[in-house]
Amino acid sequence: MRTAKTRRFGGVALVCLLAVSSATAAEAEPGRGGPTTVTVEEGTNLAVAVSPRDGRIVFDLQGQLFSMPRAGGAATAIGDDFLDPFWPVFSPDGGRIALQSFVEGMFHIRTVDADGRDPRQLTRGEYDDLYPAWSPDGKHIAFTSDRQGTEDIWTVDVASGELKRITSARTREIQPTWAPDGRSIAYVQGNSVESVDLATGAVRTVVPAGQGAVAAPSWSPDGRRLAFVRGGPAGRTLAVAESGAVRQVGTFDDVFQFPPRWLSADEVIYGANGRVVVTHVGSASTRVVPFKATFSLDRRPYQRKDYDFDSRREQRVRGIVSPALSPDNRTVVFKALNDLWLMPVGGPPKRLTRDQFHETDPVWSRDGARIAYASDKAGTEDLYAVEVATGKEQRVTSLPGAEVAPTWSPDGRALAFQDQNAQTFTVDLAGGTPTRVLGPQNAPGRPSWSPDGRTLALTVNVAERNQILLADVASGRTRTFEPVPFGSVSTRGDDGPLWSPDGSLLAFSMDSTIWVLPIANGGPSGPPRQVTREASDAPSWGDAKTLLYLNNGRLRLTSVDGAKTQDVPVDLGYARDQPDTRLVIHAGRLWDGRNAAPRTDVDILVVGNRIQKIEPHRPDRVGAGWRFVDAGKLTVTPGLVDMHVHQEMRSKFVGDRLGRLLLSYGITTTRSTGDPAYRALEDRESLDAGARTGPRFFMTGEMLEGSRVGWEFARPVRGEQQLALELSRARELDYDLVKTYERFPFDWQARVTDFAHRLGIPTTSHYLYPGVAHGVDGKEHLTGPTKWGFAFARDSSGNGPYKDVIQLAARSGMAVSTTLFSSSSLLADDPAVVEDRRVRTLYTDQERQVLNAKLLCAQGKGPCGFLDGSPEQARRQVDIVKRLLAAGGTVLAGTDAPLDTMAVSLHLNLRAMGKYGVTPFQVLQSTTLVPARHLGVEDDLGSVEEGKLADLLFVEGDPSRDVAALANVRSVVKNGRVSTVDELLAPYAGRPASG
Structure with missing residues (x-):
C-alpha cells in the first residue's frame, strides 16, 4: 500500500509517498514504549543568547531552542524541532533571533521571532553561511561564508537580502563580532583575533596568536573588552582581552565554543561545564543560572522485519554486481553468488567462474571476444583476461598488491586498472611493468578508456562532490568538472562515467538516475540529458545507442534517448544454506549470553543449524x-x-x-x-x-547524505524525487538498516525513519537530537x-x-x-x-x-x-x-x-x-x-x-x-x-x- 506523509516547516508542506512492505513482522523491539518526556538540568555544548528587550534567556540545547526567565527555572521549548538552530543571537531590539540553520541541507542564515516562530531565510545557495552576528543598528548580519571558495566574512542586509563580501584574504576568517560603534568587525583568523575596518579595509590584530586556540569572540557594549573562548592544557576557559592584555575569567574548564553574551559592560552569560553561567569579568565572580528543559520523545514500537533463517525456498538473486553488456547487445556478464556469470539477453545465466575465490569487476573488450576481471585465486587480487569462445585464460598481473577495476584499451592490447592505494595504471597484455597514470585519489570510481585511446574517465571526490575526471593517458594531465553545477555522480564505484563506443557521450548515474553528457575536445560540449526516471545504477554501454543498468535488483535495457526500455530477466536463484549436521x-564451560556466571x-x-538441547555432559551420548x-x-x-x-x-x-x-x-x-x-x-x-x-x-546500502559527500559509501541526495528513489531501493533490495549521514536534513531523517519502521528495519545516524525524538533507533x-x-x-x-x-x-x-x-x-x-x-x-x-x-x-x-x-x-x-x-x-x-x-x-x-x-x-x-x-x-x-x-x-x-x-x-x-x-x-x- 502507499501512504502519504506530510510534514510542515515554516508553512511549507513536504509530502512523500511512502511505499510500505506488507511482509510479516516479528515482535517489536523491547525498550520502545511510545511517547515519553525527559527533563534535564545539564546541557552539553549549549549556546546562550539573551534578549535586550526583557532579559529572557534563549539557549540551544541539543538542537532545540528553549526560552526561560533571566533568573532561570523551567525552560520552554520554542521553534520547530527541525529548525536545526546553531549560534543563536538576539537582534539589538530583542525582536528577532538570528541563527544558522540547516533546514534545506545547507547552512544558511535565518531569523525567527523571540518565541521561535516566523522563520525567515536571509541567505541561499549551495554554500554554507555560518556564525551570524547582528550589526548594532540591527540592519545587517555579519556571517562567515564559503561562497567564494574560501571562508570569508560577509554581511547581509536584513531588509533587502543584499550580500557584501567583507574579507577576501586567502586565509580562513570565521566567527564575526560587530564592534559597538558599527565601524569594524572582529573575527577569528587562525589562532588569533583580527578586526577589519569597514570603511578602509584596514586589518589590525586584537588578540595575537600564541595565547592558546581562540574561538567565539564577542565585543563588550562599551567596546573596551573582547571576550572569547580560549583552549589550552587546562581545558577551554573564558578569556577577556583588554588594553592589550589577555586574562582568564571564571573558573570553568569546559567553556562551550559559542560567543559569551554581554549582559552589561562587566557581565557575560555563557554555557560551560553543563551549566548556564554568568561571570563578572572584573571580580571574576560567577553564578549558575539553573534550568530544567523537557524534551518530548516519540518512541513508538514497531513490528520488526521477519528473518526466516530456516527457509529452504528458492529466492531470486538481486545482488547483481558490475553488470556489463557486450558490444553487440546480446550478452551480459555480472557477478552474483560469489561467481561471475554470462547470460544471453533473454536466456539463462551460466557460470563463468566456479570457485571459492573473490572475483570482481568484469568488463568486455571492445570486440566482445574477451572479458577481463579481478580474482584472488592466486593469493592476491590480480587481473585476468578470458576468451569467451574458448575459455582460454591469461593472468595479466601478478604484483604484490591488489589490482582491480580493469578497463580495456580500444585496441585490446592493454588494460587500465587501479590498485589498493587508489592509483590508476595501464599495463600491456603482452607483459611489462605497469605505467602509472594517476596517483592516489580518494576512493575513485572505475576508469573507462576513451575510444580514441587518449583519455581515461573516472569519478573522483573534489570539494565534497563526486566529479568527473578526465586523465590524459600519455601525460597524466587531468581535468575535473561537475556533471552539473553542484551535482555529483551518484557513487564512486560502478556508476560511471563510461565512454560510449563512438566517444561522443559519457554515461553516468546522477541523482540515482542515468544521464548522458555530450563530450568533445577534452570536455563537455553541452548539458547532460536524463535518460531514466527510476532508481538506476551501474550503466553499461552495448552499442552506441543502448545502455544496460540496474533498477533495484533488476537488469534493464534502454535506448540512449530513453524512449524504449525493457527488462532483462535474470533467471537465477538461491536458497539459504541449511546443513544436515x-x-x-x-x-x-558454557557462557550462555544471559547469565553472568558460566555453566x-x-x-x-x-541438529541442522539450531541448538536442540543443552544438558549435563554424558560420555555415552x-x-x-x-x-x-x-x-x-x-x-x-x-x-x-x-x-x-x-x-x-x-x-x-x-x-x-x-x-x-x-x-x-x-x-x-x-x-x-x-x-x-x-x-x-x-x-x-x-x-x-x-x-x-x-x-x-x-x-x-550507501549512507544517505546531503548534497555534499565525502565517503565512497555515501550517496548524495539532492531532492524530494531522489529521496523517493532511495526509499524504493531500500525496500526492494531488502535492506536491514538505513543510515543517514552528516548533512542529511533532519526532517528527511524523520521521514526515512517512519518509512524504515514500516519495513520493520531500524535507522541510525551520528546525531542524538532530534533523531531521538522521532524514532531513530x-x-x-x-x-x-x-x-x-x-x-x-x-x-x-x-x-x-x-x-x-x-x-x-x-x-x-x-x-x-x-x-x-x-x-x-x-x-x-x-x-x-x-x-x-x-x-x-x-x-x-x-x-x-x-x-x-x-x-x-x-x-x-x-x-x-x-x-x-x-x-x-x-x-x-x-x-x-x-x-x-x-x-x-x-x-x-x-x-x-x-x-x-x-x-x-x-x-x-x-x-x-x-x-x-x-x-x-x-x-x-x-x-x-x-x-x-x-x-x-x-x-x-x-x-x-x-x-x-x-x-x-x-x-x-x-x-x-x-x-x-x-x-x-x-x-x-x-x-x-x-x-x-x-x-x-x-x-x-x-x-x-x-x-
Missing part, C-alpha cells in the same frame, strides 16, 4: 550419525557481533580472506552501517547461500564526525557528555555503538597481537603495516595516526560507556572497520571496556545478546539456548572473568557448521597476501 559439543561440563546438541566436538577444555560462548562495519570498503582488495579473518576471531555476525548497495547485497546473498565463507551479514560512535566538524558534536564536549546526553540516550532506548579507536592503545599490553598467525596469514601487507604502526604508537615508539588514541582517551571514552550503562542505556560493540583494523579492533574495543571498568558480563553482552536484540533477532541469535541458531565460539580461558580470552579462538560454529582456525587459514597458509 548432527553435533554433540562437549563444553567444559560447566555440558553437552550442546545441534554420541550415537551413530552424530559428530562429537570435544571442547571439554574450552569455553563455549555465543558468536560475536561487530555492529559497525563498512564491509565492502576493502572487500574487493582483500577478497576471500575477509570472511575467514572475521570467523577466525569468533565474529559470526556483522552489521553494515554504510556500503555500496549491490556489493553489500551480493555479499549477504553469497553468505546466506553458503557460496562464500564468512559471518552472517546484516546489510545496508541508533547513534553511531560515542562521539563521531558531524556536519559541524569532527572535533565538535552537540553530544560531547571537553569533559565528555553531560547528563542531558546520558539521560536522553538511556531513557529513549537509543542504542550507541562504541567504535573505540583509542582502544588501539591496549596493543601496548599485548604486543603479540600483531604477530598472531591469523594476522600474519589473513591480513594484507598494508593492513599489517597499519596494525604495526598502531603498536608503535601505543608503545610511544612511533607517530600516531589521526584516529589513534591514548590510554587516557580510552579511559575517558569507556567512562561514557559506563555512564550510559549505569543509566540503563544500550551499548553495542562496533569498530568502524576497516577504518579501524578488521577483526582485531573488536577485541581491542572489548578489552578496553573491561580494563577501564565495565563488568565482563556487560562487555560480553555488548557483542552478543544486546546486538541480537537491537537487530530484531533475539529469538534466533545472541545467546546459547535451546531453539536458537548454532552460532558458537570455542575459546581457551574464561572470558566471563577475562575478556581477553575471547581472542583465543580455537573453533567457530556458524549456522551449525564447524570450522577450526586451522581450516579457515588453510587456503592461504604460506601464500602471499594482497597489498
